[in-house]
Amino acid sequence: MLRHVVIWKLKEDVADLAAVKAGIRTSLEGLVGTVPGLLRAKVYADGADARDVLLEAYLVSRDALAAYAAHPAHVAAAETFVKPFVASRTAFDFDGGTELDELIYERRSIRAFKPEPPPRELVDEVVKAGLLAPTGRNKQSTVVIRLDDPAIREAVRAKNEEIRGAPPAGRVNDPFYAAPVMLLVVANKANDTAVYDGSLALGNMMLKAHELGLAACWIHRAKPEIDSPLGRTILDRAGLVGDYEGVGHLALGYAACPLPAPHPYNPARYRAV
Ligand SMILES: Cc1cc2nc3c(=O)[nH]c(=O)nc-3n(C[C@H](O)[C@H](O)[C@H](O)COP(=O)(O)O)c2cc1C
Structure with a gap:
């Protein structure tokens, strides 16, 4: 190009x-x-x-x-x-x-964060990118919850540890890698595209984070977390009434490690019939 x-x-x-x-x-x-x-x-x-x-x-x-x-x-x-x-x-x-080409090519999941939180404006930009992602029939089923309360953050961390069990080999115990910002994406189950909508939001957010010089990693296990009593507490505290699917979390902050090299992809994953 x-x-x-x-x-x-x-x-x-x-x-x-x-x-x-x-x-x-x-x-x-x-x-x-x-x-x-x-x-x-x-x-x-x-x-x-x-x-x-x-x-x-x-x-x-x-x-x-x-x-x-x-x-x-x-x-x-x-x-x-x-x-x-x-x-x-x-x-x-x-x-x-294009810049988007570079961002798509370079973006990697980061699992080591500096303790300093990024400025709120940058976090807001990342969330906005998620909220601008397409949603089925434009029902805008996704909601991004920023976890600010230290007690909630600790409870979410502990819940994820409990669901995950022992960390994978070579990983630290903290499922959120001590990221200073923890975002949770949920989607209203009244829409049958809820999980797809939430996944697109997280994809946008990871790319936007990379564009803004931030590091991010999708942290899973939001579904069992939201289905647990802790999940109901979080939804209630966020003022969300009704049935929500936990789609994923985003650990966000500044990288405390170099950006890994881009992944090669398997071209056989592109087919035509
Ligand atoms: C649906 C989904 C769930 C993921 N869950 C986790 C997770 O719980 N913890 C984690 O460290 N990384 C998680 N990841 C990050 C993947 O491991 C990572 O995207 C993959 O290894 C490819 O690496 P890259 O993002 O650097 O290209 C998840 C990614 C996706 C898309």
Whole structure:
């Protein structure tokens, strides 16, 4: 994949900057789906200098960039909406995937945390990413509960130890690896997609955590925990009425170890019939 970044400085005599910027944005972003090999195009025009406009595009290859440059739809957009208004242009092209590619590739489960908690705003961002995950029929069945109360945290830790038994070889005894933040994802059983919904939420949260420089690990056993009297206490304390499925926990914080290398995946897991 190729990242193609262009920075334009608009001419001093452009009077209606907003209209010109809108024209650049609409015409260039609209090329996705028209120009083969153009995967994504985003125009940013809210920088400190009102005359700066930036295009960030992703193309499948350098050959696709050459084809994009010559494509009639791109030429027409450039001639009509960009060139007449531009004083100068700088471009960068570099190999590499999108940030999401990198995050998906690099993310790993971390099982050693620093004691310092991350700022609340970052935790909130992680939770928001979970709440934005798709849910069956958009019933938004998932709820994320941040476990703040030291007594609840200790009870959850102990319950998980009890359910798990002895730790797997080479792992510390604490099922949450002393993570300073403990999140619990539950989903309303009234929705038959509850477990799927909650799993997607946790997937989003792990990726978001990695993007924000945080470490995370899915900690299981939320189902038996929520089905126990402790679970009812937690649901009651969170103000949740009704039947909830415990989907999983997220141990969250700053890593106290280096990020392990990415996992290879078995390509035979992709089939077609
Ligand atoms: C459904 C599910 C349950 C998991 N439960 C635990 C757990 O209880 N404790 C733990 O240390 N890791 C747990 N993990 C993390 C997996 O062990 C880990 O994702 C897997 O080994 C792949 O490693 P990676 O996440 O670094 O790619 C769980 C992951 C998933 C998806």
